[in-house]
Amino acid sequence: MSLEATVAAPFKRHATERLGEGEFVVALSLEREWFSPDQAKRLVDVAVGRGLVDEEDGELVARFDPDEVVVPEDFKPDEDVLREQSTFETALDAVVSAGVEKQRAVAGINERQRALAVTIEAAAVLYAKEQGARVDHLVEDVRAELAGGE
Numbered sequence: 001m002s003l004e005a006t007v008a009a010p011f012k013r014h015a016t017e018r019l020g021e022g023e024f025v026v027a028l029s030l031e032r033e034w035f036s037p038d039q040a041k042r043l044v045d046v047a048v049g050r051g052l053v054d055e056e057d058g059e060l061v062a063r064f065d066p067d068e069v070v071v072p073e074d075f076k077p078d079e080d081v082l083r084e085q086s087t088f089e090t091a092l093d094a095v096v097s098a099g100v101e102k103q104r105a106v107a108g109i110n111e112r113q114r115a116l117a118v119t120i121e122a123a124a125v126l127y128a129k130e131q132g133a134r135v136d137h138l139v140e141d142v143r144a145e146l147a148g149g150e
Contacts, residue, residue, distance in 0.1 A: 004069055006034070006077040007047045011066035018059050034077055042082050049084055051094075051137035063134075087138050091124035094133035105131075122146055 010019055010027030019027070021044060028040040035043065044060065047053045053060045085093070088109075095105040105127065113123035125142045128135040 002077050003046070003050065003081045004052060004064065005071045005075055006043065006081050007052050008062070008064070008066040008069035009071050009075075011062050012069070012071060017062045017066060018056075020059050021055075024060050035082075039079075039082055046082060046084050049137075050090055051134060087121040087141055088124045091121070091128040091133070091135050091138055094135050095124075095128045095131050098128075098131050098133040100131050100133075119145060 006028070009032060010024050011017060013027055013031070014023065021041075024044060025037055025040040028035050028043065029037045034040075044053070047060075048055060051063060053062055055061075092102070092105055092109070096102050100108075108131075109120065109124045109127045112118070112127050113120050116123065116126075118126075119142075121138075122142045122145065125135050125138050128138075
């Protein structure tokens with residue numbers, strides 16, 4: 001996954017699972033020269049939104065083991081990694097990463113949506129939880145949406 005490799009690179013370079021946000025931005029913009037500082041800050045928002053990192057006391061904490069992510073020597077991320085994904089896309093990606101075929105996952109999500117008469121986002125998060133995918137970071141957004149308090 002391109003986003004995961006992009007986010008893992010600064011953690012791997014510094015051999016840690018915790019980095020200051022400034023260190024993370026410098027690693028991506030000045031050290032790697034992949035993004036401008038503003039784009040690197042945007043990547044922080046995307047990574048937090050996707051559940052790859054948590055923000056704790058001004059630091060970014062990886063929610064995955066960066067050492068397990070392969071970042072090829074000639075890797076250069078596409079700017080698409082800066083695009084924030086919808087709740088549906090994020091949940092679907094988590095299900096596929098958990099080992100469910102994408103077509104089967106989409107069918108399962110659609111089935112939940114029809115059966116429960118909920119939004120596609122709610123159905124996707126429910127299906128992802130049923131499949132054991134890591135989507136806890138999406139639950140509050142869906143709960144608020146279902147309660148009508150977007």
